[in-house]
Amino acid sequence: MGRAGTTALNPCQAEAFGGLGLRRESHHRNRGWLSPFVVNAERAKSVLVERNDEELVAAVRRGDTASFEALVRKYQPRIFATARRYARRESEVEDIVQEVFIKAYQKLDTFRGDAPFEHWLMRLAVRTCYDFLRVHQRNREHHFSDLSEPEKDWLDRFVAEPDQAPENAEAARTLVKRLLEMLSPKARLVITLLEIEERSVKEIAALTGWSVSLVKVRAFRARAEMRKCLQKLKREQYL
Amino acid sequence: MNLAKLQEKLLAAARLDRPSEQVPYAFEQRIMARLRQVAQDSTEVWTAWARMLWRAATPCLGLTVVLVGLAAFTGALQGTSLSLGEGLETAVYAVLTEPAD
Numbered sequence: 001m002g003r004a005g006t007t008a009l010n011p012c013q014a015e016a017f018g019g020l021g022l023r024r025e026s027h028h029r030n031r032g033w034l035s036p037f038v039v040n041a042e043r044a045k046s047v048l049v050e051r052n053d054e055e056l057v058a059a060v061r062r063g064d065t066a067s068f069e070a071l072v073r074k075y076q077p078r079i080f081a082t083a084r085r086y087a088r089r090e091s092e093v094e095d096i097v098q099e100v101f102i103k104a105y106q107k108l109d110t111f112r113g114d115a116p117f118e119h120w121l122m123r124l125a126v127r128t129c130y131d132f133l134r135v136h137q138r139n140r141e142h143h144f145s146d147l148s149e150p151e152k153d154w155l156d157r158f159v160a161e162p163d164q165a166p167e168n169a170e171a172a173r174t175l176v177k178r179l180l181e182m183l184s185p186k187a188r189l190v191i192t193l194l195e196i197e198e199r200s201v202k203e204i205a206a207l208t209g210w211s212v213s214l215v216k217v218r219a220f221r222a223r224a225e226m227r228k229c230l231q232k233l234k235r236e237q238y239l
Numbered sequence: 240m241n242l243a244k245l246q247e248k249l250l251a252a253a254r255l256d257r258p259s260e261q262v263p264y265a266f267e268q269r270i271m272a273r274l275r276q277v278a279q280d281s282t283e284v285w286t287a288w289a290r291m292l293w294r295a296a297t298p299c300l301g302l303t304v305v306l307v308g309l310a311a312f313t314g315a316l317q318g319t320s321l322s323l324g325e326g327l328e329t330a331v332y333a334v335l336t337e338p339a340d
Contacts, residue, residue: 084258
């Protein structure tokens with residue numbers, strides 16, 4: 001298929017890929033191996049004849065599994081970034097991303113095309129992350145007793161001068177990660193989407209499949225849960 | 240300690256900490272390989288199921304042929320006054336029918 005696709009190029013495209021490569025390809029055709037020039041030409045062709053998401057989804061539905069690779073390549077950076085918000089270890093992140101794309105492939109028939117493919121995929125990603133949080137709920141940390149020295153220093157600085165404690169400090173980042181890990185899966189998801197990613201309540205409802213009022217209720221409870229965790233921190237560190 | 244302020248500060252810190260979009264090398268190929276594996280696994284399940292059904296069907300068919308042959312040979316199929324439908328009905332309701340005595 002690969003070679004047939006290459007020979008179907010028009011002269012302009014051939015020029016764009018480097019005519020020499022294509023001429024060499026025809027020279028090697030009878031030798032039964034694919035030259036590096038052919039591979040390059042194939043790549044260049046895929047760039048030139050870039051299909052949009054709807055076309056790629058339709059191709060996958062028709063049984064062209066290879067078209068799914070283009071969708072994976074396009075969206076994997078975003079899915080990785082989303083997964084990294086919920087999982088700490090890189091192996092867990094990779095597992096989440098893999099699960100998202102496998103689910104996407106298996107459930108592609110349920111994609112109606114009313115909304116962009118990206119929205120549908122992100123909804124799937126958020127739900128997979130939420131499932132991950134629920135499965136790993138038991139591994140959550142429940143105390144602040146093992147704070148590192150920089151974290152303690154940052155807190156001391158905050159207690160002394162709340163406005164002077166830098167928000168971009170590494171200690172603040174690790175502290176907030178620790179705090180998020182103490183939250184329940186629901187609370188963590190809502191806090192992440194609403195407070196950290198700064199999404200609207202409507203967007204969160206669309207991503208999670210919850211109603212708007214349920215998102216508001218869960219956001220209220222999540223903030224209260226977070227405040228409770230901070231009270232725990234205050235008790236453990238300063239009383 | 241002002242907890243509301245601390246919460247605000249920590250959330251601001253989280254907002255500044257944008258997760259990386261970096262993807263491991265050739266990760267899409269790993270996904271495609273996994274998809275092929277999943278498709279192959281599901282095909283294998285159906286293949287195994289079909290093979291098992293065929294294996295079970297062959298002796299069943301053989302036994303049926305033997306029993307029909309035996310019945311024909313002993314004359315059990317002849318001389319009955321019941322039609323096929325009546326015979327089936329009698330057989331189905333045999334359990335519910337009270338003994339004659």
